[in-house]
Amino acid sequence: MSLQAGRRILREINSINHRFIKGMASQTGDDMEGLDPTQVELLAEQCIVVDEQDRKIGADTKKSCHLMENINKGLLHRAFSVFLFNSKNELLLQQRSDEKITFPGYWTNTCCSHPLNFEAELALDDNLGVKRAAQRKLEHELGISQDQVPLEAFQYLTRIHYKAPSDGKWGEHEIDHILFIQRDVDVKPNQNEVQSTKFVSSNELREFIDNSKVRGIKITPWFGLITQTFLYPWWKNLADIERFKDQETIHKLV
Template sequence: MSLTSRILFTPPTTIKLSPSIPPPSAFCPLKTPSLSSNSPHPSLLRFTHITKSPSSLFARVFSSFNPTATTTPPTMGDAPDAGMDAVQRRLMFEDECILVDENDRVVGHDSKYNCHLWENILKGNALHRAFSVFLFNSKHELLLQQRSATKVTFPLVWTNTCCSHPLYRESELIHEDALGVRNAAQRKLFDELGIPAEDVPVDQFSPLGRILYKAPSDGKWGEHELDYLLFIVRDVSVNPNPDEVADIKYVNQDELKELLRKADAGEEGLKLSPWFRLVVDNFLFKWWDHVEKGTLEEAADMKAIHKLT
């Protein structure tokens, strides 16, 4: 059993700000903290994990940043975690997504559980920041993953290398050059695929664009995301986490087109995630050509937010 499988869910503790703590507005807009000569190099900030303990000043400030955010899950009598294993329960209730408006401005935070309830999405209260990593090896093959059977949303579907969320923590809220999102991508590539941080330096991710989409998973769950599309070309060591990933494969362009054909024909029960299919249909193959030519910077457009359906 993995270490994460033994972690039990503990409801978050409400923490009051002391009078000495500056108001949340003092922390906006977010910038990389100033470092003294004795401070670690800024690149090490990506390994910082902000907790909710009373000893963490930043966590206390941001736990109260948006008083309207719903961070406490429903009572256990409502069985909100019915059917979840221990790992997914912890992620759904402890991880807090970054709520944004349609212009990608931060408006608050909420649990992953609340952000993915379809009823909340339909009410327009759950738009959150996300990222999708497309990792290519030196042969320009794309690494795909099949999501594990225990995933709450979209289990067993095939998708791009890694899809997840930057969390409401200091290192992943840095807006400049999408550094917060790139920090989160490095973290999740290790969590899901066991790819070491040194194999995917944050400065090697190329943010190419942003999409906004909404998609149901089933009657209870769905996605409503403002998704950063990150490309990276690296040969990496991969050791998938079975709690997150059922299978992986590298594909070239022709092999991906065959997967698309099978998914469209309903062959072999093969399904693709809706966000991956949107990227494939709108951007992927022309961006893939830039990967092969070494001209990815020509494809980047981080000013537009593409609303896709």
């Protein structure tokens, strides 16, 4: 895909997002009281609802997909997690802003979000839909421009199915597509999304996570699961990461 075509798709994505956000005004009420207005607007986005085999069965708002009352009834949606490494083989971490509705202030991998329910991000061939969503959110959350993270640079590895409550009301229940990418990028965080970032070596990450409880550092559950299960062997083999690709398996970690 050409850069011009990619930018056209991104403009279409942003236009669709804007229409969803405008529609959120009618959905805000007492249950949204005290939450950040920008984050509340994003709750109108249409996530892709899937079954346990990651087959689309419908769509619902980000709000509906993240309410524990719906999660406890089995509502499941598609997501992605990006792990971005620089040329020094260091991993970019982010600390989620305190304005986030789920897991505010938690440290996590580079970018974690959802493909949305429209054609560009529903595409399954070569995992193109989640890769387009990853481009979109890397720019939205971290200010990383599309040309710095071209679609062909993303490597899809596998999927995990997990469930995690954030508090009594909100949580996550996702089939999470894991994407690796190695690029040197310019990071300009959107403070409403990300309050801090840092690059770490694998040894630094081990120490960071091992000492997190003592230091009062919070780690997102999906990042913890991916780190415990997969991350370090993959990290050692960034030059040959494609051999770890597993298109068929969904690892159930709930």
